[in-house]
Amino acid sequence: MGVSIGVVGKPNAGKSTFFSALTLADAKIAPFPFTTIEPNRGVAYIRRPCPHTILGKPCKPRDSSCVNGNRFIPIAVTDVAGIVPGAHEGRGLGLQFLDDIRQADALIQVVDASGRTDLEGQPAEDSDPCAEVEFLKDEIAHWMFSILQRNWSKVSGKGLVALNDVLVSMKLPEGATEKAVRELGLGENAMWKEEDRMRFARKICEAKPMLIAANKWDSAGKNAKALLEKYPGMVVPCASAYELALRKADAAGVIEYVPGSDDFAEKKATPEQARALASMRAYLKANKGTGVQDALERTVAGMLGLIAVYPVEDESKWSDRNGNVLPNVFLMRKGTTAIGMAGKIHTDLAKSFISAIDAKRKLRMGKDHELADGDVVKIVSGS
Ligand SMILES: Nc1nc2c(ncn2[C@@H]2O[C@H](COP(=O)(O)OP(=O)(O)OP(=O)(O)O)[C@@H](O)[C@H]2O)c(=O)[nH]1
Numbered sequence: 544m545g546v547s548i549g550v551v552g553k554p555n556a557g558k559s560t561f562f563s564a565l566t567l568a569d570a571k572i573a574p575f576p577f578t579t580i581e582p583n584r585g586v587a588y589i590r591r592p593c594p595h596t597i598l599g600k601p602c603k604p605r606d607s608s609c610v611n612g613n614r615f616i617p618i619a620v621t622d623v624a625g626i627v628p629g630a631h632e633g634r635g636l637g638l639q640f641l642d643d644i645r646q647a648d649a650l651i652q653v654v655d656a657s658g659r660t661d662l663e664g665q666p667a668e669d670s671d672p673c674a675e676v677e678f679l680k681d682e683i684a685h686w687m688f689s690i691l692q693r694n695w696s697k698v699s700g701k702g703l704v705a706l707n708d709v710l711v712s713m714k715l716p717e718g719a720t721e722k723a724v725r726e727l728g729l730g731e732n733a734m735w736k737e738e739d740r741m742r743f744a745r746k747i748c749e750a751k752p753m754l755i756a757a758n759k760w761d762s763a764g765k766n767a768k769a770l771l772e773k774y775p776g777m778v779v780p781c782a783s784a785y786e787l788a789l790r791k792a793d794a795a796g797v798i799e800y801v802p803g804s805d806d807f808a809e810k811k812a813t814p815e816q817a818r819a820l821a822s823m824r825a826y827l828k829a830n831k832g833t834g835v836q837d838a839l840e841r842t843v844a845g846m847l848g849l850i851a852v853y854p855v856e857d858e859s860k861w862s863d864r865n866g867n868v869l870p871n872v873f874l875m876r877k878g879t880t881a882i883g884m885a886g887k888i889h890t891d892l893a894k895s896f897i898s899a900i901d902a903k904r905k906l907r908m909g910k911d912h913e914l915a916d917g918d919v920v921k922i923v924s925g926s
């Protein structure tokens with residue numbers, strides 16, 4: 544049931560810095576291309592207000608943690624090698640490594656908003672970050688095309704069910720295949736020529752949710768702002784290096800910093816550290832934070848449209864049968880119904896579903912009742 548995110552982009556854009564800032568997992572970071580070869584995997588957390596504050600009793604989370612009324616929900620994050628133009632023809636490290644993020648529910652593309660590296664990750668001046676977004680789209684479409692090509696004998700002439708079987712490992716939103724086929728006017732028997740497969744590959748890639756992290760915003764170049772205009776609603780300015788430094792300083796007890804906030808409290812900084820912290824504080828104030836945590840949360844809530852719902856067995860204590868308060872939290876698509884949630888817990892629970900109880904409002908919900916973010920829900924079943 545876990546949600547996972549893949550971090551992609553050209554070499555030297557700051558992918559591993561962004562990844563490390565989110566997860567505090569070790570990853571090699573260096574100012575030259577192809578520092579990362581093998582994927583880095585880690586766990587990041589999104590924050591949601593924990594309903595225990597409404598209940599007025601402490602919670603006992605099992606699958607997440609709770610700090611100061613914030614529920615931290617784990618999200619798997621994978622950072623991969625850089626992609627260069629022509630990667631599908633084998634340039635750089637190719638595209639094979641993208642198979643490591645096939646299972647990702649969404650992608651975050653890290654672009655270099657400083658403009659100081661070119662598409663290959665080499666030093667440059669005033670390079671255009673919009674060009675990064677465009678070439679990456681093209682390379683990802685080629686990767687998708689190569690997967691189709693590899694499996695085409697299973698699909699050709701067999702139709703959309705067979706096509707969906709091949710694409711199931713790509714974790715695309717439901718109905719995306721049918722929609723793309725319809726919009727392109729392609730035959731449903733999938734007797735497509737190669738150029739139609741390429742058109743389909745391009746189209747289906749648009750269905751994969753993707754957010755753009757405009758990284759190195761602390762030294763944003765003159766072309767950086769164009770990103771915000773060209774891709775409205777998709778871009779989050781980020782200063783990953785600051786986020787990483789702040790989280791490390793917090794872990795070392797130098798400051799107290801809650802990821803995502805626009806300030807921190809100093810505890811025992813040396814004069815040198817204090818100087819560095821002062822410039823980071825000025826950035827946080829001017830930009831309402833580093834953007835890194837925001838990028839993750841917008842990907843999960845906005846791009847993937849996921850809400851947090853808390854299943855309980857005792858609707859008055861908001862606990863499981865052993866009295867653990869709010870032990871679990873599920874991330875589910877907006878629009879999930881009460882019976883849909885029952886099915887996530889166990890298929891049998893959906894079969895024997897009678898009703899559900901909204902524990903916050905003490906109301907009974909029918910099977911088609913759509914759940915809302917932060918709901919605490921007990922499923923009543925017949926078995
Ligand atoms: N100014 C600034 N520099 C950054 C930021 N994030 C990363 N960098 C620097 O950018 C360089 C590349 O960072 P990495 O995280 O290794 O980049 P990458 O995209 O993982 O690179 P490859 O693994 O080689 O593809 C390093 O020198 C980082 O310190 C940032 O937010 N601001």
Ligand SMILES: [Mg+2]
Pocket residue numbers: 558559560571578579623624
């Ligand atoms: Mg890297």
